[in-house]
Amino acid sequence: MTSTNDIRRSFLDYFEGQGHARVPSAPLVPHNDPTLMFVNAGMVPFKNVFTGLESRPYSTATSSQKCVRAGGKHNDLDNVGYTARHHTFFEMLGNFSFGDYFKEQAITHAWTLLTKVWGIPANKLTATVYHTDDQAFELWKKIAGLPEERIIRIPTKDNFWAMGSDGPCGPCSEIFYDHGDHIWGGPPGSPEEDGDRFVEIWNLVFMQFLQENDEIIGDLPRPSIDTGMGLERVAAVLQGVHDNYDTDTFKALIAESGALTGASTTGENQASHRVIADHLRSAGFLIADGVLPAAEGRGYVLRRIMRRAMRHAHLLGAKDPLMHRMVPSLVAEMGAAFPELVRAQPLIEATLLQEETRFRRTLANGLRLLDEATGGIGEGGTLPGETAFKLYDTFGFPYDLTEDALRGQGMTVDRAGFDEAMKRQKDAARAAWKGSGEKASEELWYDLADELGGTEFTGYAGTQGEGQVLAIVKDGAKVDKAAAGDSVTILTNQTPFYAESGGQMGDVGVISNDKMSAAVADTSKPLGRLHAHHAKIETGEVAVGDAVQLTVDVNHRDRVRANHSATHLLHAALRKRLGGHVTQKGSLVAPDRLRFDFSHPSALSAEDIADIEADVNAQIRHNGAVETRLMTPDDAIAAGAMALFGEKYGDEVRVLSMGLGEDASYSVELCGGTHVNATGDIAIFKIVSESAVSSGVRRIEALTGEGARLWLNGRDAQLREAAAALKTSPDDVVARVGALVEERRKLERELAEAKKALALGGGGAAQAAGPEQVAGINFIGQVIDGLEPKELRGAVDEAKQRVGAGVVALVAVNDGRASVAVGVTDGIGASAVDLVKVAVAVLGGQGGGGRPDMAQGGGPDGDKGADALEAVKAALAEALATA
Numbered sequence: 001m002t003s004t005n006d007i008r009r010s011f012l013d014y015f016e017g018q019g020h021a022r023v024p025s026a027p028l029v030p031h032n033d034p035t036l037m038f039v040n041a042g043m044v045p046f047k048n049v050f051t052g053l054e055s056r057p058y059s060t061a062t063s064s065q066k067c068v069r070a071g072g073k074h075n076d077l078d079n080v081g082y083t084a085r086h087h088t089f090f091e092m093l094g095n096f097s098f099g100d101y102f103k104e105q106a107i108t109h110a111w112t113l114l115t116k117v118w119g120i121p122a123n124k125l126t127a128t129v130y131h132t133d134d135q136a137f138e139l140w141k142k143i144a145g146l147p148e149e150r151i152i153r154i155p156t157k158d159n160f161w162a163m164g165s166d167g168p169c170g171p172c173s174e175i176f177y178d179h180g181d182h183i184w185g186g187p188p189g190s191p192e193e194d195g196d197r198f199v200e201i202w203n204l205v206f207m208q209f210l211q212e213n214d215e216i217i218g219d220l221p222r223p224s225i226d227t228g229m230g231l232e233r234v235a236a237v238l239q240g241v242h243d244n245y246d247t248d249t250f251k252a253l254i255a256e257s258g259a260l261t262g263a264s265t266t267g268e269n270q271a272s273h274r275v276i277a278d279h280l281r282s283a284g285f286l287i288a289d290g291v292l293p294a295a296e297g298r299g300y301v302l303r304r305i306m307r308r309a310m311r312h313a314h315l316l317g318a319k320d321p322l323m324h325r326m327v328p329s330l331v332a333e334m335g336a337a338f339p340e341l342v343r344a345q346p347l348i349e350a351t352l353l354q355e356e357t358r359f360r361r362t363l364a365n366g367l368r369l370l371d372e373a374t375g376g377i378g379e380g381g382t383l384p385g386e387t388a389f390k391l392y393d394t395f396g397f398p399y400d401l402t403e404d405a406l407r408g409q410g411m412t413v414d415r416a417g418f419d420e421a422m423k424r425q426k427d428a429a430r431a432a433w434k435g436s437g438e439k440a441s442e443e444l445w446y447d448l449a450d451e452l453g454g455t456e457f458t459g460y461a462g463t464q465g466e467g468q469v470l471a472i473v474k475d476g477a478k479v480d481k482a483a484a485g486d487s488v489t490i491l492t493n494q495t496p497f498y499a500e501s502g503g504q505m506g507d508v509g510v511i512s513n514d515k516m517s518a519a520v521a522d523t524s525k526p527l528g529r530l531h532a533h534h535a536k537i538e539t540g541e542v543a544v545g546d547a548v549q550l551t552v553d554v555n556h557r558d559r560v561r562a563n564h565s566a567t568h569l570l571h572a573a574l575r576k577r578l579g580g581h582v583t584q585k586g587s588l589v590a591p592d593r594l595r596f597d598f599s600h601p602s603a604l605s606a607e608d609i610a611d612i613e614a615d616v617n618a619q620i621r622h623n624g625a626v627e628t629r630l631m632t633p634d635d636a637i638a639a640g641a642m643a644l645f646g647e648k649y650g651d652e653v654r655v656l657s658m659g660l661g662e663d664a665s666y667s668v669e670l671c672g673g674t675h676v677n678a679t680g681d682i683a684i685f686k687i688v689s690e691s692a693v694s695s696g697v698r699r700i701e702a703l704t705g706e707g708a709r710l711w712l713n714g715r716d717a718q719l720r721e722a723a724a725a726l727k728t729s730p731d732d733v734v735a736r737v738g739a740l741v742e743e744r745r746k747l748e749r750e751l752a753e754a755k756k757a758l759a760l761g762g763g764g765a766a767q768a769a770g771p772e773q774v775a776g777i778n779f780i781g782q783v784i785d786g787l788e789p790k791e792l793r794g795a796v797d798e799a800k801q802r803v804g805a806g807v808v809a810l811v812a813v814n815d816g817r818a819s820v821a822v823g824v825t826d827g828i829g830a831s832a833v834d835l836v837k838v839a840v841a842v843l844g845g846q847g848g849g850g851r852p853d854m855a856q857g858g859g860p861d862g863d864k865g866a867d868a869l870e871a872v873k874a875a876l877a878e879a880l881a882t883a
Helices: 004-017 044-050 103-117 134-144 231-238 248-261 267-288 297-315 323-334 339-373 385-395 399-407 415-424 426-431 443-452 554-578 606-622 633-638 705-725 730-759 765-769 789-803 832-842 862-882
Strands: 060-068 089-097 125-130 151-154 160-162 167-178 198-212 215-230 464-474 477-479 481-483 487-492 509-513 516-524 532-543 547-552 584-589 594-599 627-631 653-658 667-670 685-694 697-704 772-774 777-785 806-814 817-824 849-851 854-859
Touching (some): 004 089, 044 215, 089 267, 103 134, 103 167, 125 134, 134 151, 134 167, 167 215, 215 231, 267 297, 323 339, 339 399, 385 415, 443 464, 443 477, 547 554, 554 594, 554 667, 554 685, 554 697, 697 705, 705 730, 772 862, 789 817, 789 854
Parallel strands (some): 777 806
Antiparallel strands (some): 089 215, 125 167, 160 167, 464 477, 464 487, 487 532, 509 516, 509 547, 516 532, 584 594, 627 653, 685 697, 772 777, 817 854, 849 854
């Protein structure tokens, strides 16, 4: 049997041997594409290459691309587990030509690999072509020798691909595998085409036309090829099975699920094990690529995937969290091909455990409420959408879990009603995907990049330099010149200004010559190639072609780079203290502070924070040199450098090393930012806050240098002010505060005792009141101002001892609110619960409860305490009269 790993390797080896560049899979989160939630096809990372917006150093490529379809337009979530070929996570094998070869070579490659390299019998394969694509039809006859009846013309859009209403498009040719006549189904285009006998395994897209508004307007100047083959589907073919879930990777994960749950993997349990196996793959890879559970966007889709798998684990009888225990099996199956799984294994396990522990509580409550809601609905019935929405909105029970849970009982959910309820409560619409929030690249910047090329950055060597103005942008359009008072963006051929990137804020400073001066307030980096100086012309006039002097604000740069270097040391210290699962999730490097977001499932202790802070300051005191080397990304990572999720690296990267570790540098990261020359330049590092950003993501804010000194001085001044107010020295403030707290507690206890004594008639006028008679039994009732509610029960217990046989009712009034407690001795024939409810109603409250001998409640109307006691007496008399 050929393993899935062997098949992937064989595919990539074949095309690499045919001159294609082997391109690693891109992360599942699309880079610079706000239109997609996740990468969902092999061509997505090459989208800008196909459209001509981006160039690569190769004209043909091959990849095995990670894909997720679980949200937005492409959503396979609901079908997973119940069909043979639906997955939320899958791999797309592909070969691509960017204006190099076209149809004939694409068909030749496909046929050669399938029949000669992999040995699939030719009589098992059928091809489709777009109904007007005579060229492809003839090529299949010529290259593959297929008879005309096995080259099927398809007139629908299924065999015509377009990137959108505008842009490249072209016909497709799909290759189908015949699993045999023992399986129901017919060839594509037949009435039985929806059966499972003929399965599409490879799609060849021939990009040859250009369209506008869905109308073809001409031929592409450089026709291209985009192909996609589902690895899981072809693995089923080559491993001699019909069902993707019977391939080696899925079989291993399903076997692990069965072993851990003790539940059979066949019969009625089969779908649940398949859901768990599939969703483990998508959850694991999403977490490895930087997505964490959240209440919206990508994080919410991940949470839905995880929770669906967790519900199926519950159905299989799992009593404890399951998913995190399956991660080692996932890493064993796929870690060699995707090392990011190995690196992220601790984070994946911790995230799954935390989420499943939390969800099991939600699940228990949700299923109980769902059982109650469906009590009167029989098989074939429909749960009202309002009810499903209440489960979602109030109790956190997702719609798809409600639908999934009812499917097994033969029930459905009123989706239209659910959607209507969701629409009415727009504040709950956070579940809907509205795009990633990233700002789409403007066509202007692409035009400028094509016209000007990239900006040369000279700022590593210094903070001043000369340049030539290549373009000026004002109000979103190119202009030839700008005058005093104009706010513009200036692009030069070279610049010492660092552009905002990787969390580091852009440089500020001045652009000038003998005719003008412009204050640069920020520098950004459109498309990752251009340095855009956002400036206001203060004097004179600037024009395209002018020679200018560019001067960076050195003070601003020095403070920023100190914070940036401190961020690297903080990252290393966090990994040392907390573990290798810690990865950067975001950062801000500003002149006055740094902010660092990182993956970690729980809050840091005071001891953690102190240790991390001490570690960073120790590296600062060592004053080790900060070294930079230029390497290829692969060599840098192999040498131990950390690459950050979401960063796109070129052919050459800067590897930054700083600090002294046990046997190497303390911190080694890929980074293009500006940094100190030696760690001692940071001066001092102080953590000022640690907090949660979202589930599994923590945030540290810190200060360095002068900012840290001023912050510490401020705290010292506060301490001295507190010491003066307490009439003690700063060294003794803690002891003095402790003594005052203890003194306050003592006084509070004495006051409470005094109030109780007053309540019980222990002195003054109250003592003369004594018990009164109500229907022949002793009754003590009193309203007490200032008695804490927590003291009421004790006061009532003491009064019961003094009253003998009878009833005690005490009302305590604090800040206008009233608390009431009623105590009844044995054998009276009245219930304290009934009596306290009467008092609570008078006080404007609801409920009240306890035991027959002691009950308590309260209400907002503290001025009605006396009326409440009268109501208790009346209720007591009535109860005794009917006893």
